[in-house]
Amino acid sequence: MSAIPVEPARRQRKSAEQRTRDILAAATLVFARNGFRGADMQHVADHAGVGKGTVYRFYPTKEELFRAVVDDAMQRLTAQIETAVNGIDDPFEYLRISFRAYMAFFQANPDTIELFVHERSEWGTECKPSYFVYKDSHSDEWLAMCERMVASGLCRITDPILIQDLVGNLAYGTMLVNRISGRNAPLLEQADALLDGLFRGILRT
Amino acid sequence: MSAIPVEPARRQRKSAEQRTRDILAAATLVFARNGFRGADMQHVADHAGVGKGTVYRFYPTKEELFRAVVDDAMQRLTAQIETAVNGIDDPFEYLRISFRAYMAFFQANPDTIELFVHERSEWGTECKPSYFVYKDSHSDEWLAMCERMVASGLCRITDPILIQDLVGNLAYGTMLVNRISGRNAPLLEQADALLDGLFRGILRT
Amino acid sequence: MSAIPVEPARRQRKSAEQRTRDILAAATLVFARNGFRGADMQHVADHAGVGKGTVYRFYPTKEELFRAVVDDAMQRLTAQIETAVNGIDDPFEYLRISFRAYMAFFQANPDTIELFVHERSEWGTECKPSYFVYKDSHSDEWLAMCERMVASGLCRITDPILIQDLVGNLAYGTMLVNRISGRNAPLLEQADALLDGLFRGILRT
Amino acid sequence: MSAIPVEPARRQRKSAEQRTRDILAAATLVFARNGFRGADMQHVADHAGVGKGTVYRFYPTKEELFRAVVDDAMQRLTAQIETAVNGIDDPFEYLRISFRAYMAFFQANPDTIELFVHERSEWGTECKPSYFVYKDSHSDEWLAMCERMVASGLCRITDPILIQDLVGNLAYGTMLVNRISGRNAPLLEQADALLDGLFRGILRT
DNA sequence: CATGAATGAGTCTTCATTCAT
DNA sequence: GATGAATGAAGACTCATTCAT
Numbered sequence: 001m002s003a004i005p006v007e008p009a010r011r012q013r014k015s016a017e018q019r020t021r022d023i024l025a026a027a028t029l030v031f032a033r034n035g036f037r038g039a040d041m042q043h044v045a046d047h048a049g050v051g052k053g054t055v056y057r058f059y060p061t062k063e064e065l066f067r068a069v070v071d072d073a074m075q076r077l078t079a080q081i082e083t084a085v086n087g088i089d090d091p092f093e094y095l096r097i098s099f100r101a102y103m104a105f106f107q108a109n110p111d112t113i114e115l116f117v118h119e120r121s122e123w124g125t126e127c128k129p130s131y132f133v134y135k136d137s138h139s140d141e142w143l144a145m146c147e148r149m150v151a152s153g154l155c156r157i158t159d160p161i162l163i164q165d166l167v168g169n170l171a172y173g174t175m176l177v178n179r180i181s182g183r184n185a186p187l188l189e190q191a192d193a194l195l196d197g198l199f200r201g202i203l204r205t
Numbered sequence: 206m207s208a209i210p211v212e213p214a215r216r217q218r219k220s221a222e223q224r225t226r227d228i229l230a231a232a233t234l235v236f237a238r239n240g241f242r243g244a245d246m247q248h249v250a251d252h253a254g255v256g257k258g259t260v261y262r263f264y265p266t267k268e269e270l271f272r273a274v275v276d277d278a279m280q281r282l283t284a285q286i287e288t289a290v291n292g293i294d295d296p297f298e299y300l301r302i303s304f305r306a307y308m309a310f311f312q313a314n315p316d317t318i319e320l321f322v323h324e325r326s327e328w329g330t331e332c333k334p335s336y337f338v339y340k341d342s343h344s345d346e347w348l349a350m351c352e353r354m355v356a357s358g359l360c361r362i363t364d365p366i367l368i369q370d371l372v373g374n375l376a377y378g379t380m381l382v383n384r385i386s387g388r389n390a391p392l393l394e395q396a397d398a399l400l401d402g403l404f405r406g407i408l409r410t
Numbered sequence: 411m412s413a414i415p416v417e418p419a420r421r422q423r424k425s426a427e428q429r430t431r432d433i434l435a436a437a438t439l440v441f442a443r444n445g446f447r448g449a450d451m452q453h454v455a456d457h458a459g460v461g462k463g464t465v466y467r468f469y470p471t472k473e474e475l476f477r478a479v480v481d482d483a484m485q486r487l488t489a490q491i492e493t494a495v496n497g498i499d500d501p502f503e504y505l506r507i508s509f510r511a512y513m514a515f516f517q518a519n520p521d522t523i524e525l526f527v528h529e530r531s532e533w534g535t536e537c538k539p540s541y542f543v544y545k546d547s548h549s550d551e552w553l554a555m556c557e558r559m560v561a562s563g564l565c566r567i568t569d570p571i572l573i574q575d576l577v578g579n580l581a582y583g584t585m586l587v588n589r590i591s592g593r594n595a596p597l598l599e600q601a602d603a604l605l606d607g608l609f610r611g612i613l614r615t
Numbered sequence: 616m617s618a619i620p621v622e623p624a625r626r627q628r629k630s631a632e633q634r635t636r637d638i639l640a641a642a643t644l645v646f647a648r649n650g651f652r653g654a655d656m657q658h659v660a661d662h663a664g665v666g667k668g669t670v671y672r673f674y675p676t677k678e679e680l681f682r683a684v685v686d687d688a689m690q691r692l693t694a695q696i697e698t699a700v701n702g703i704d705d706p707f708e709y710l711r712i713s714f715r716a717y718m719a720f721f722q723a724n725p726d727t728i729e730l731f732v733h734e735r736s737e738w739g740t741e742c743k744p745s746y747f748v749y750k751d752s753h754s755d756e757w758l759a760m761c762e763r764m765v766a767s768g769l770c771r772i773t774d775p776i777l778i779q780d781l782v783g784n785l786a787y788g789t790m791l792v793n794r795i796s797g798r799n800a801p802l803l804e805q806a807d808a809l810l811d812g813l814f815r816g817i818l819r820t
Numbered sequence: 821c822a823t824g825a826a827t828g829a830g831t832c833t834t835c836a837t838t839c840a841t
Numbered sequence: 842g843a844t845g846a847a848t849g850a851a852g853a854c855t856c857a858t859t860c861a862t
Contacts, residue, residue, distance in 0.1 A: 011826055013861055019825095035326050037242035041853060051827040053855080062853065114329060120385060121240050121326030124319065132386045149407075156409045157402055165382075165395070166375070166402050173378020174370075180325055181337045190370070197362055197371050201406020202354075204361045246836060247845095256844040258839085267836065421847055423840055429846095445736050447652040451832065461848040463835080472832065524739060530795060531650050531736030534729065542796045559817075566819045567812055575792075575805070576785070576812050583788020584780075590735055591747045600780070607772055607781050611816020612764075614771045656857060657824095666823040668860085677857065 012049075016058075022048045023058055027069045032111035036066050036122040070119055070130045073112040078134065080105045091148040096195060099171060103191040106175045113179045135168070142168075156201075170198055221263075227253040228263055232274045237316035241271050241327040275324055275335045278317040283339065285310045296353040301400060304376060308396040311380045318384045340373070347373075361406075375403055422459075426468075432458040433468055437479045442521035446476050446532040480529055480540045483522040488544065490515045501558040506605060509581060513601040516585045523589045545578070552578075566611075580608055631673075637663040638673055642684045647726035651681050651737040685734055685745045688727040693749065695720045706763040711810060714786060718806040721790045728794045750783070757783075771816075785813055 014022075026047035030039045041062055045052040059065035084101035088094045106113055120129050128136075146160035157163055174194055178187055219227075231252035235244045246267055250257040264270035289306035293299045311318055325334050333341075351365035362368055379399055383392055424432075436457035440449045451472055455462040469475035494511035498504045516523055530539050538546075556570035567573055584604055588597055641662035645654045656677060660667040674680035699716035703709045721728055735744050743751075761775035772778055789809055793802055 011860065013825065016825095033329065035242070035329075037240070038327070040851090045828095052853090053827055054825075056854065057825075060854090117322060118326045121323050122243075124238070124240075125387070128387060129385060135386070154409055155407055156405060157407050162398055162402055163407055165379075166399055166407065169378035169382050169399065170371070170375045171378070172382055173374035173376070176381070177337075177370075177374050177377055180334060181340070182330070182333060193367055194371055194374065197367055198403060199407045200361060200410075201408075202360055202362050202368055202371065202404045203406075204359055205405075205410050245834090250845090257837090258844055259842085261837070262842080265837095421839065423846065426846095443739065445652070445739075447650075448737070450830090455849095462833085463848055464846075466833070467846075470833090527732060528736045531733050532653075534648065534650075535797070538797060539795060545796070564819055565817055566815060567817050572808055572812055573817055575789075576809055576817065579788035579792050579809070580781070580785045581788070582792055583784035583786070586791065587747075587780075587784050587787055590744060591750070592740070592743060603777055604781055604784065607777055608813060609817045610771060610820075611818075612770055612772050612778055612781065612814045613816070614769055615815075615820050655855090660824090667858090668823050669821085671858070672821080675858095 019048075019050065019054065020058060023050065023055055023065075024069060024072050027055075027059075027065050028073065028111055028115070031066055031069055031118060032114040035118040036062070039066075041065075066119075066122075070115050073109065073115055074130050074134050076109070077102075077105050077112065091145045091152070092154075094145055095149070095167065096192075099167070099195050100188060100191055102171055103175065103187045106179070107187040110179055113175065139164075166198060167195075170194060224253075224255065224259065225263060228255065228260055228270075229274060229277050232270050233278065233316055233320070236271055236274055236323060237319040240323040241267070244271075246270075271324070271327075272335075275320050278314065278320055279335050279339050281314070282307075282310050282317065296350045296357070297359075299350055300354070300372065301397075304372070304400050305393060305396055307376055308380065308392045311384070312392040315384055318380065344369075371403060372400075375399060429458075429460065429464065430468060433460065433465055433475075434479060434482050437465075437469075437475050438483065438521055438525070441476055441479055441528060442524040445528040446472070449476075451475075476529075476532075480525050483519065483525055484540050484544050486519070487512075487515050487522065501555045501562070502564075504555055505559070505577065506602075509577070509605050510598060510601055512581055513585065513597045516589070517597040520589055523585065549574075576608060577605075580604060634663075634665065634669065635673060638665065638670055638680075639684060639687050642680050643688065643726055643730070646681055646684055646733060647729040650733040651677070654681075656680075681734070681737075682745075685730050688724065688730055689745050689749050691724070692717075692720050692727065706760045706767070707769075709760055710764070710782065711807075714782070714810050715803060715806055717786055718790065718802045721794070722802040725794055728790065754779075781813060782810075785809060 023044070026049075027039075027044045030044045030047060034040070034043075039062070041055060042052055044065070045055045048055065055065065059068055081098055081101045085094050085097050088097055116129060116131050123129070142164055143160055146163045149155055149163065150158055150160050155163070157166075174187075174191070177183075178190070228249065231254075232244075232249045234252060235249045239245070239248075244267075246260060247257055249270070250260045253260065260270070264273055286303055286306045290299050290302050293302055321334060321336050328334070347369055348365055351368040354360055354368065355363055355365050360368070362371075379392075379396070382388075383395070433454070436459075437449075437454045439457055440454045444450070444453075449472070451465060452462055454475070455465045458465065465475065469478055491508055491511045495504050495507050498507055526539060526541050533539070552574055553570055556573040559565055559573065560568055560570050565573070567576075584597075584601070587593075588600070638659070641664075642654075642659045644662060645659045649655070649658075654677075656670060657667055659680070660670045663670065670680070674683055696713055696716045700709050700712050703712055731744060731746050738744070757779055758775055761778045764770055764778065765773055765775050770778070772781075789802075789806070792798075793805070
């Protein structure tokens, strides 16, 4: 019944890229689960399989680590959507595919949603959450797409901003409701139905 | 030659209800601003104009105080919506009025939105946030309303659940986007336009 | 052989003055022994017989506590010298008594010397050590005393500043050498001999 | 199409003596500025232009490095004084020249003073500071010099130990006061005046 | 040998909660 | 009951030292 001395996990030397990936992945997990305040840097280090000092060598404060985690998530979201819509010209098709890619991303990366919530919770109105920073930075191209939809003459709604808001708010609301309400509905099918519902309207004309 | 004793903020004699209200109001403010973890019980006591011990007599832990704050907000939201729709029979009208009352509440009580975010941030998937507990508890009556809309024969969409989701997600998304993105648009007018857009659809038939 | 549960030292409530005294005394001890960096706030709390939080309630940072400790020592030094010279008019007598009181203080409070060393060690040239701040603030009255000595016509040295420097540097050097070199000579007797030596000169005329 | 490899600060090939000198010089600077605790071994390595591991090959611990730095300074002080008094026989002249060399050294090497302060601050009464170790080791020859002064019959003071103390304490005090009080007076001229003052006494006989 | 990436023990500070008055 | 002084557990961050390359 004597304690087995834990072999102190011989010191590893890995590439900076690998370390970055390990730490970012660990931090994403820990921050998503526990929030910014609730996360313990020691847990991040443990999950990443490194010492605490190593985490601090890459990200000098907890806050910078958190920001890096959120940025990383935003970049993956952006990349996934851009890959999906690559080469699509028709604005309606563009919108539908984006909407699906958006939902698919959050379906596959629910941690990201948690991060957004934590970010907002921690910094409140002091700084605009990354999600909205990104959204605003892409606002022009989205609006252009909406304008092309209106110009096609196929829309009953002629205010492109209203279209943008409808789609944007519905997407955001759907993504959150699905995650937070705990209903693990198949987001993709739902996405199509919701977007379709939005486009064709609830009321018979 | 006796010194005039400084009046030591004479121990207040207030009713328990008044104390409860004071503490709840103070806590709402402090929790909304700083989140659950970030809130300092001392600040709550200071804002409420009572000693810290008194706060603990009414709410034995920080967590219970937070829950009470959120419950209180949910009750006010519920009451406001119920008052608004009182006596309305037509389901379309009912929906429109609810939607407006919902937006009006959050417009007037943005702190409530912050509380919802903080609640989710702190407890994650461990417990369903109050907003969704309430929503689920009212799901039946909302669904019934959607069914009546479908039954009216006026809807293109015949799945009442889809209607419920569309409206619910759009409402939730709009409420959050308006608050978080920092656009302080007149929520009420926007509410009408959005709901109208949803009902009549984006596309010309 | 079962462990005796340590009675957790029932919570005390003392006057703020008493607490201040306890904490200051404990901090003087711990800082003198271990220096600023080397001192552990937990030790200070332990020595003062209070919780760590209590120390922080009185002195919000380690640095402020250290400054308070040094200030306290300077005030005691100042008070002791002023008491000793109270009512003395003759400048030579004034000087001799001050010199003795100065030595007596450091003899009785060697911790103070350590504090001075630590203060200088920690803050280097960033801020003038308290000892010299005090010294400068009293420079005028000391100089006046030296001028009166010169004016008496009894001095070979006619530059009052030189007299001031001689006495000041000798006092400072003697105080430190006695402490640091570890010679625990009877400082008082030595003080008289040294001052006498300085006044009457080493060389026969 | 091959990239030009960045020359990675080619591993230096220097003699051990050169490395020692570099490291010692760097450490003197860093320790003087920041104290023992405050000094960062990384900074020492950076200033010396070597890797941290190399510093540790020459001096296996921070403490040993510090001791080496102080020893080095003491040796330079000793050497400078000995060079200055070389060949001087007259004890009064010997004393005057030593006093000047002493002051000149600290004038030119104020870092040394800081090191003494830091050494005392860090080790307190645990070990006698190098300055006093040196002083004690030379005590005999200094005392002999004082005895020769007494024997010359020119001194009013007949206790050679008292003379030794007077000069020693005044020298030490003057050196420190000049450095610490921040007065950057020309130490050399002051040295002459002070020593002269000490020898001829303040009082007219 | 030289390097610097990796480690983790050590400390200041905060704040929820308790309890003497 | 009401108060706020007292407590101590918890956690971010630093840096001397080690050791894989």
